[in-house]
Amino acid sequence: MQRQGYIYNRAAANLRQRVSSTVALVINDLSNPFFAEFAAGVDEALGAKGFVTLLGSSNESPARQRQVLGSMIEHHPAGIILSPAENSDIADVELAIGRHAPLLVFNRELTGAPVAGFEYDFLGLDNRAGARAATARLLALGHRRIAFYGGHASSSSCRERRLGYLDALAEAGIAVEPHWMIETAPTRLEANAHAAELFAADTAPTAAVCYNDAVALGLMLGLARLGRHPGVDFAITGFDNIPEAAVGVPPLTTLNADPRARGRQAAELLLQRAAAPSSPRQSIIVPVLLTERESTPHAPSA
Amino acid sequence: MQRQGYIYNRAAANLRQRVSSTVALVINDLSNPFFAEFAAGVDEALGAKGFVTLLGSSNESPARQRQVLGSMIEHHPAGIILSPAENSDIADVELAIGRHAPLLVFNRELTGAPVAGFEYDFLGLDNRAGARAATARLLALGHRRIAFYGGHASSSSCRERRLGYLDALAEAGIAVEPHWMIETAPTRLEANAHAAELFAADTAPTAAVCYNDAVALGLMLGLARLGRHPGVDFAITGFDNIPEAAVGVPPLTTLNADPRARGRQAAELLLQRAAAPSSPRQSIIVPVLLTERESTPHAPSA
DNA sequence: CTGAAAGCGCTTACAG
DNA sequence: CTGAAAGCGCTTACAG
Known part of the structure; x- marks a missing residue:
């Protein structure tokens, strides 16, 4: 035929x-x-x-x-x-x-x-439950001052993730300082650029729940620039589990969206x-x- | 209507x-x-x-x-x-x-x-001319022992890039040591894993032309693991100019394929x-x- | 059971 | 210039 x-x-x-x-x-x-x-x-x-x-x-x-x-x-x-x-x-x-x-x-x-x-x-x-789980894990590791870093609050996924973060802190009885919530475009570049804002006040966080992996990887670079050592003296979580997350330095704890x-x-x-x-x-x-x-x-x- | x-x-x-x-x-x-x-x-x-x-x-x-x-x-x-x-x-x-x-x-x-x-x-x-230009630039910066790192020789693009690298070295009158050509899968992970092979002999390279950006970024991690400092005591070039290249540490010199x-x-x-x-x-x-x-x-x- | 015709939603070439 | 018919390549319902 x-x-x-x-x-x-x-x-x-x-x-x-x-x-x-x-x-x-x-x-x-x-x-x-x-x-x-x-x-x-x-x-x-x-x-x-x-x-x-x-x-x-x-x-x-x-x-x-x-x-x-x-x-x-x-x-x-x-x-x-x-x-x-x-x-x-x-x-x-x-x-x-x-x-x-x-x-x-x-x-x-x-x-x-x-x-x-x-x-x-x-x-x-499940953005909210995911961010809540990441925040809860940081709390379990002893962190008390935890930031929510990156993303635009105008996006529904960012709002939902922030809610999950607030859920976990509220449950632990922790009041959130305003400078713990930092808004950036959801990109590596922007996240890198705003890192110093985390340390603007003296109740500086020891950990950050990041909006997504790109932001988390950018924040790592920014911290290194400021003489901090992510994975040693600062804890970071991401969201998405993109391939780069596993091979970052240090490898990134993140939420697996597959x-x-x-x-x-x-x-x-x-x-x-x-x-x-x-x-x-x-x-x-x-x-x-x-x-x-x-x-x-x-x-x-x- | x-x-x-x-x-x-x-x-x-x-x-x-x-x-x-x-x-x-x-x-x-x-x-x-x-x-x-x-x-x-x-x-x-x-x-x-x-x-x-x-x-x-x-x-x-x-x-x-x-x-x-x-x-x-x-x-x-x-x-x-x-x-x-x-x-x-x-x-x-x-x-x-x-x-x-x-x-x-x-x-x-x-x-x-x-x-x-x-x-x-x-x-x-133009894989050949691109790799040649990258190699020529490293030569101009004073490097004499330059590796070609990563990629599978079975792929035509890898073969072409290797030819460009060899062109530039031949033109400079430099004989290539066998251990300067290292084959890896064209991924970050694999490139990271094979970094030590660069330093297996005492004519170790001071620079590497990498098959692509993923390989170059992986090699950077591998070098850091070995106590080397890419961008300081070792020069690296990539190929492709993916978005990550510009925000790596250090930012990656690469060939812009757009x-x-x-x-x-x-x-x-x-x-x-x-x-x-x-x-x-x-x-x-x-x-x-x-x-x-x-x-x-x-x-x-x- | 096999084969010619009708029709999906369009466009185009042709008749009025 | 307008309007009805034919046809693109298929499938399906129907006639023989």
């Missing part, structure tokens, strides 16, 4: 059968290893089920995201997996895709008021949803587990 | 018009930042021209790559951008996609004998090709420029 170079035309078949063999994947930032791993996981699971991934990238721009979604929806995908750009509105997304394909939102909640009749599934990390597994999970949830469009929407919050490495020494006995 | 939720069916339009608005992108390893950036660049440029990216991932497996290409080709893309898995054969690729879509190969040459009538464009980096720009370039080349299917095939080798940072001190004056 195909010895003469015949190639099956799946688009024609899909048109006739009124089904789709594609799934759209729209990512806020492919150059972030966390999302790149997620995309790899999605593609892996979709490929295994015979689906092809339509890739789109929003670069954290809601305008670009709208455009990309609009272009994707014209290919009538079986579903859409969206890791939203910061500050992307429910109403915007609804406008772009209508109700023509099931939507799975990953990692961040959409902002704005719900739109009547527009529903979607959600897959996210983005590749999340990608596979997202793909499977979406395909289930596509098969059962009217069953109730789900919101799945995945627990994240602490992976202990050498960056979290005991508190100084002083 | 679309107030009532009408959505244009581009697949039907493509079928009727006998054109395609998709391009397939098959990547060997999305979790490598270099390729993730490349993918982001491709998607960006394709999106701007109204094309949608079909994403596939081979995970460095030629078998999986064949399968992915087969599944992509059924969607009749306007073209295929392939960053091949290691050891993927021309004949294999031809079998999977036939001559139904123009092919652009990125970064690595396909292996095996050419297949008559099966042609493709190629976009790659994968995102390569992605945009690949997309544009492919669309040109799709518009002019019969013009002669091109092989474009992009120069890579040295970005100097603090990891390359002068040779010790001893």
Whole structure:
């Protein structure tokens, strides 16, 4: 049959059968290893089920995201997996895709008021419980002055992680000093630059729960610059468990989000949803587990 | 028109018009930042021209790559951008996609004998000239014992980079000691583990040209473990200029491959090709420029 | 059971 | 210039 170079035309078949063999994947930032791993996981699971991934990238721009979604929806995908750009509105997304394909939102909640009749599934990390576990571990190691370092409070994941941190401190009966909560862009560079703020007052922390691994690695550099020794006289935890975390100096204690597994999970949830469009929407919050490495020494006995 | 939720069916339009608005992108390893950036660049440029990216991932497996290409080709893309898995054969690729879509190969040459009538464009980096420039710079800084560190000699990019290194040393009239060429997997972890091999003989190098940035960053950790101080008593260069290179300790002198720009370039080349299917095939080798940072001190004056 | 016809949602070439 | 018909490559429901 195909010895003469015949190639099956799946688009024609899909048109006739009124089904789709594609799934759209729209990512806020492919150059972030966390999302790149997620995309790899999605593609892996979709490929295994015979689906092809339509890739789109929003670069954290809601305008670009709208455009990309609009272009994707014209290919009538079986579903859409969206890791939203910061500050992307429910109403915007609804406008772009209508109700023509099931939507799975990953990692961040959409902002704005719900739109009547527009529903979607959600897959996210248990940011609050994760940050709480990291903070609790530092408390168990004897730390009493613990900072929450990095991230933008405008992002839902940062707010949730801060809550978990506050939960743990409140439970231990510790009042948080204002200068223990330091806001930075969630990048290595910015985290490096703000390290000195931790030591601006005399109730300086002996440990920091960082917003994510990039921030934690940046803070390590910043501390070294200030003559401190992370993993020796200062304890640091991260969030995500990116590959660099294990090979940092010192190796970083962090929360394991396993983005590749999340990608596979997202793909499977979406395909289930596509098969059962009217069953109730789900919101799945995945627990994240602490992976202990050498960056979290005991508190100084002083 | 679309107030009532009408959505244009581009697949039907493509079928009727006998054109395609998709391009397939098959990547060997999305979790490598270099390729993730490349993918982001491709998607960006394709999106701007109204094309949608079909994403596939081979995970460095030629078998999986064949399968992915087969599944992509059924969607009749306007073209295929392939960053091949290691050891993927021309004949294999031809079998999977036939001559139904123009092919652009990125970064690595396909292996095996050419297949008559099966042609493709190629976009790659000037590995040889790049490595040569890095080596020449180390020579200019006074280094005389320079290693080539990391990478698998079975990969064409590693062989090419080694040739550039040898070019520069030969030009300077320096004979290479066997233990100056150390093979490791191209990862941070492996590069870290083999650092001691540099100092196994008494003609130990004072500098190393590394296969890529991951290897260079790993080697830095390994040197620190051995009580050496990269950027002070040992010079290191990388290859790629991944984001981590600029924020390492010390910041890494490296060759700027700008994968995102390569992605945009690949997309544009492919669309040109799709518009002019019969013009002669091109092989474009992009120069890579040295970005100097603090990891390359002068040779010790001893 | 086999084979010709109708139809998915578009676009285009052709008749009125 | 407008409107109905044909056709892209498939699948499916129906006639023989």
